[in-house]
Amino acid sequence: MRSGLQLIGAAMALSSFGTLGAKETKTSLTPQEIKGAIVLDEVALPTPGEFFAAINKLDRPNWSQLARKAGPLATTNRAQASLNLGTRVADGYIAVESQDGQQVKNVGKDIVELAKGLGVSQSILARGNSISDFAENNDWNALREELDATEGEVKHQMADQKDNELIALVTIGAWLRGVQAASTVVAANYQPESARLLRQPAIVEYLVEQIDGLPNRLKNDELVGKVRNGLIDIKAAVAPSTAPSAENVKSIQQTTSQLVDVISGPAASAK
Amino acid sequence: MKRLFFPILALVLTASLQADLATPPATPAPAGDASDSAEAQARSAALQLAGAFSNDGYKLRDGYYFGDLDPKKSTVIEVNLFAGDEYWFCAAANDPARKIAVEVYDEEGKPVEQQYYSDGANAAAGVVAGASGKFLVKVSLVEGEKSQFCFVYAYK
Secondary structure (H helix, E strand, O other), X not given: OOOHHHHHHHHHHXXXXXXXXXXXXXXXXXXXXXXXXXXXXXXXOOOHHHHHHHXXXXXXXXXXXXXXXXXOOOOOOHHHHHHHHHHHHHHHHHHHHOOOHHHHHHHHHHHHHHHHHOOOOOOHHHHHHHHHHHHHOOOHHHHXXXXXXXXXXXHHHHHHOOOHHHHHHHHHHHHHHHHHHHHHHHHHOOOHHHHXXXXXXXXXXXXXXXXXXXXXXXXXXXXXXXXXXXXXXXXXXXXXXXXXXXHHHHHHHHHHHHHHHHHHXXXXXXX | OOOOOOHHHHXXXXXXXXXXXXXXXXXXXXXXXXXXXXXXXXXXXXXHHHHHHHOOOOEEOOOOEEEEEEOOEOEEEEEEEOOOOEEEEEEEEOOOEEEEEXXXXXXXXXXXXXXXXXXXXXXXXXXXOOOOEEEEEEEEEEEEOOEEEEEEEEEO
């Protein structure tokens, strides 16, 4: 607690609307409550922005070094386009962290381009314009929310056009690129506290389940199979309950880099 | 969970809620069936509450959960948090809910150190994640009858 007295003051200040204060709950959840917990993609999975915010509190990485140029966007493989769209959303967060307005705009254009290829561009065009406007004004906080909203919009449109199976792939693409960037940062200056942020076994398990739930035509896609195998490798690397070792962090970095390269083409620095 | 929260937040929240409560919700309920309208109403209220934190640097997540709130059965929602990040989990329920509560637990279901905000059918819980991983947020109906609610969260 920073200051209990200040919080009491805060609660008094809010008394005309409600009550604010510290809470001491003594009752635990029942096993039934835990088992019945709702797992919903939109709230259960953190954005790359949340991930990067945690990293920024431990270290102040040079995010601009992590920016990359997109490979070719055109593909007839919808699974690849969906995964790639996810990676570009994560690239947007990286560009925001490095406060590079031009790179944010480039990423915004790529997201719109990929969304067009997937037939979900209608309202994404407006999102692309908003991203460009916020980037123009260096409104980094608004950009973080806009990237999250853009990803959400793409997924909603996918659901509307009965492309639900592609939604999971967008999520996976964004997560992989986020972990790739984060593991690169952690590997460059290994500290157990930072490495602990890479330990996300529940998320990896959830993503593997999402792939396993895909229709066979997608599950049998070579790229999707590679992604699944990569997730299994990452799961093994974060299996111990302690922080991943420096060696395991490198392994996560290599696996995610290989996957991101296969999804989007070999990385090229944006600079 | 270690330290919690910021005195300025209270002032920010007060000012924002004063402004928000003085004006009608910015997002009108879309035309459609009653369920759509209930969802829009609950979401608008939840966003209003969570939006109050954005003045203190919190980023609002776009995703949300909308569902039933039963007096006999709380709703538990899974979230994945990062150590060091600060979160406010906000819920707003429609009539006939009169009072709701939001509480945060670790993945084993044990309560974590947290702050709360309560204002009738609107409530929030704030935590600083002490560890990365799965957490569970419980939304309960304290007073009133079965209703519907919306859950959103903000982070920084």
